[in-house]
Amino acid sequence: MEPGRQRGGSPTLAVCCFSWKRVACQAVSDHSFIYNHTLAKTLVEYASAVYMTDLTALFTWTCSRCNDLTQGFEMRSLIVDVENCLQAFVGVAHNLNSIIVAIRGTQENSVQNWIKDLIWKQLDLSYPNMPNAKMKLGSDSVQLMTFGQPRVGNAAFTSCFAKYVPNTIRVTHGHDIVPHLPPYFSFLPKLAYHHFPREVWVQDSDGNITEKICDDSGEDPDCCRCLSMFSLRIQDHFTYLGVDMEADDWSTCRIITAQSVRQFRQELAASNIIMTEHDIDVSIVEPSVQTDWSSSR
Numbered sequence: 001m002e003p004g005r006q007r008g009g010s011p012t013l014a015v016c017c018f019s020w021k022r023v024a025c026q027a028v029s030d031h032s033f034i035y036n037h038t039l040a041k042t043l044v045e046y047a048s049a050v051y052m053t054d055l056t057a058l059f060t061w062t063c064s065r066c067n068d069l070t071q072g073f074e075m076r077s078l079i080v081d082v083e084n085c086l087q088a089f090v091g092v093a094h095n096l097n098s099i100i101v102a103i104r105g106t107q108e109n110s111v112q113n114w115i116k117d118l119i120w121k122q123l124d125l126s127y128p129n130m131p132n133a134k135m136k137l138g139s140d141s142v143q144l145m146t147f148g149q150p151r152v153g154n155a156a157f158t159s160c161f162a163k164y165v166p167n168t169i170r171v172t173h174g175h176d177i178v179p180h181l182p183p184y185f186s187f188l189p190k191l192a193y194h195h196f197p198r199e200v201w202v203q204d205s206d207g208n209i210t211e212k213i214c215d216d217s218g219e220d221p222d223c224c225r226c227l228s229m230f231s232l233r234i235q236d237h238f239t240y241l242g243v244d245m246e247a248d249d250w251s252t253c254r255i256i257t258a259q260s261v262r263q264f265r266q267e268l269a270a271s272n273i274i275m276t277e278h279d280i281d282v283s284i285v286e287p288s289v290q291t292d293w294s295s296s297r
Contacts, residue, residue: 035169035200035213037241042069042096043145044171044243050087050102053249053256055080055264056273058089059280065244073100074278080261081285085253144168147240150181151193158196158218170199172224176236179224199223202241209241261286 049058049065057063061075070093077090088103142165149170153161162168172179179199185192199214201223214220238246249256261284267273268282 035211037211038069039096040145040169040171040200041241041243042093044147044240044245045070046073046093046100046102047147047240048243048245050089050104051245051247053247053260055260056267059264059282060273061091064248075280076278077281077283079283079285080257082254082257082261083285083287085257087257142167145171147171147245148173148176148178148237149195150178151184151195153193153196154191155189155194158194162196162218168196168198170195170197171202171240172199173202173240174204174236175227175231175233176224177232177234178237180227180229180232183229184219184225195219204242258286 045065045068049063049070052058052063052065054063055078057066059075059078061070061073066073072094074092074094075089076092079088079090080086086104088101090099090101092098093100144165144167146169149172170179179195182193184194195218197214197216197218199218199220201212201214203210203212212223214223219225238244247253247256265284
């Protein structure tokens, strides 16, 4: 396969919220995917929740961001990787008839995450064989929505991605700098990074939100690409559709994650956490240590 961009550590919706920023993807039976503001607002709230540092509140879905449009969500799996500052969860949203997969993107106070975001070297993709993997619903029933996504591969990569995950929407906000990285060079078509379709460019002015549905090129010159590099700002990356996308603690990523894991382990051991009616898998990866367990009522 032609080179794509290998990313790690950093936002990312089954509805997925992915590692190349904030993502929401949704496994449903309907194969059509038309942009809907209410759905986008719901998915961005899931993406926001994955940035919460209180693992107990996230595990029990009682965190300050675990309400509003995400009420009734059932947590099924919680994953934390202290070494790479990665946090994710999987669960069921009955009101959407969907599985939600949320993976935290770049944590703004993680130097490690930002360094990985800024590495632009393209690598050949070589996915390992995964004989035990299950994709029961098929790729055509996955709907993907990303928020503030950077370019992640060249034109060949994005063409392939669009073929296998056609029901994709990239939401970009105002003058957010991240969707412009790495820069797009039209004079290097085989090497330049290229967005896959379809972009929805959201702008807000004096409380009025406009949402422009862009063309299917992935690089619509009349959408956010029309902006001058000098007008871009990082502040627009931390709010999407009025939802806060920042971490709730400004400590160093690894330190706060390790502290959260320690507190979470203590509360689980002391049985201070009210268990749910269904099993919840917990996977915690610390330097040279990985722990997996399931909890149930």
